[in-house]
Amino acid sequence: MSLDVTSPPVLSDVEELVPSRYAVRIGEIDVLVISDGVLPLPTKMLGHNVDQRARAAWLNDMFLPPDAFDWALNTVVVRNGRQTILIDTGLGMDPALNLPRAGQLVKRLKAAGIDLGSVTDVVLTHMHMDHVGGLIVDGVKEQLRPDLKIHVAVAEVKFWESPDFSRVDMPPGFPDALRAAAKHFRKEYESQLQLFDEEYEVVPGVIVTRTGGHTPGHSVVRVASGKDRLMFAGDAVFAVGFEHPEWHNGFEHDPEEAVRVRVRLLRELAETGALLAATHMPFPSVGHVAIEGDVFRWVPVFWDY
Template sequence: MKLEKKARHFARALMAGAVLVLSAPVVVGAETAKDHAAANVQVPGYYRMALGDKVTVTAFYDGPVYLKTSVLNPVEGVDFTSLLQAMSVPVTRDGVQTSVNAYLIQQNGRLTLIDSGASDCFGETLGRLVSNIDASGINPDNIDAVVVTHMHPDHACGAINTDGTAAFRNAEFIAPKADADYWLSDAIAHSVPESERSFFKAAQRAVQPYKAAGRFRTFEKGEPPVPGIQSVDEAGHSPGMTGYLIEGGDKQLLVWGDVIHSHAVQFKHPEVSVVFDHDPKSAVQTRKRILNDVVTGKLWVAAAHLPFPGIGRVVTDGAGYRWVPVEYGAVR
C-alpha cells in the first residue's frame, strides 16, 4: 500500500511538472510575440541639425520609393551594377530603395517646409510626412510656408491630405514661377501624350486648396521665396527646379531637390541622367555645376533622394565626387 501511495504521489508530481513544462512555452511565446511586434516598429522619421545658433533644420522621412536601375540613362563605360555593388546598395525585384525626404527650416520665428513628400500620389510606401511632423512635436498647422523645389508629385502632393484638403492649413504654398507655369498649364498638359499627363493633374490638385484660400504664390528666378532663404537655379530635371540656400552664421546649407537620384552612381558619374529628367542635357550640366559649388563653398547639403536623413557634405573623389553623410549628434 505504501508503495502504491508513493507511486500515486510520484505520478501526481510528474503530472504537475508536465503542466508546468507545457504551460511555460505559452507564457514565453506570448512575451516573444509582443517583443517581436515591438521590434518591427520603426522610430519616427525625423532628424534635427543645428545650423548655427539661430537656425534649426529638421529632416522628415516621407517613406521610400523603389526605382528600377533602368531609370538611369546608359552611358558608355559606366557599369551601374558594379557601382551599386561597390556601395552595397541592395537591388531587389522592386528596384533600389530611394528615400523621399523633406526639410523644415526654423529661423526668424518662422517655420518653412521645403518640399512636402508624396501623400497618396506614389503608392502606399509614401505619405508618412505629416505623421512624422506630428511625432517630432511640431503642429503642422503652425507651418508658415511650404516651398517646393519643383512640382513633381513626390515633392508637392504631400501638401494635401488624401481627401484633397490642405495638409498645412495656415501655410502658403510657394513654387518657382517657371516650374508652376509649366506644370499648372492646361495648354501644355493637353500637348503631351495622355500617359504623361498624371504629373500635371497631380500638381494642379496639390495647389487647389491653397489657391482657393488665396495662399498660393510663385517667385521669379533669383528671388528669395521667403525672408532668410535664397533661391538657386537648378533647372533641368524640371523646367524651374530650384534649390534653397539657408544661412546659419558660419554654416550654409543647400536644400537641392533632385540633383541626385542614385548616390552610388551619380556622384561618381555626374554625366548620368535619369529618364524623368525634363531636359537631360541641362540636368547633367546643373548637377556638375551644383556639385562643384557645394564642394567649393563647403556647403552642407539636404537632398530629397539621398538615404535618410539626406544631410551631409560632398567631397571630391578622383574625377568624381563622394557623399559624406552627417554624423548623428545632439542639437546644441
C-alpha cells in the same frame, strides 16, 4: 538571461523602430530633415542613358540589389523662431500606384511635434507628385493656415500647364499620376502661390533659387546663419550622381541641363564646404561633398545624438 525575441515590440501610432527625423542646427536656424518614406523604383531610373552592365556594376559596388532600388523621400522643416517653413511635402497618397511605404509626412510631422497649422510657408523645389502630394491628401488643407504662402518658380507653374514628358524614362502610370497631382495641387492652392522668377528670400537666411534641369522651374534652397551653410538640393543630386553625374535620371525632363546643374552645384558644395541634403539621398541625407579630380565623393555626417 535569454536573448530570444519572442515577439516584436508594441508601437504606438507615432513611434517607429527606424528614426524618421534628424535635427541640424545652422547657426541660429533649426533644420529638421523628415523622411516621407521610400519609393521603390526600377534601377534603370538611376541612369537610363548608360548600359545596364554599368548600372549593375555600380549597384554591386554599393551592395545594392540589381533590380529595384528604394529611393528615399526626404523633406525639410526650417524654423527661425518666427516662421516655420516646410520644404517639399512628400508623395501623399495615390492608391493607383501602390506605394504603401511612402506618403508618411503628415504622420511624421505629428510625431516630431509639428502641427500643420504652425507652418507659415511652403517652398516647393518643383511640382513632381512626390513634392506636392502631401498637400493634396484628404483633410490636410483644412489643417493649414488660411494665410499660408507657397513659394514656387514661375517657370515651374507654366511648365505644368502643358508638361512635356518626351525625354523622361518613367515606369508606366507615373506620367499620368504626375500630371494629375500637379493639376490637383494648382486647383487647390492657386490663390496661395507666391511666384518668383530666379531667386527669392523666403525669410532672412533662407533663399530659394531656380536651377532648372530636372524640371524647368526646379529650385534649390540655401539656408545660412553665421558661418553655417546648408543646401537642400531637391532632385538635382542623387546617390549615383557623385561618381556618375553624367547619368540621366529617369525623371529629368531636360537630362543634359540636369547634368550641368548637378555638376555646378556639386562643385559649389565642394568649394564652400556647405552641408548638402537632398530628396532622394539615403536618409537623413546630410553630408559634405568632396572632389577628387573630376570625381565627386559623398561624405555623410557623423550622426549628432
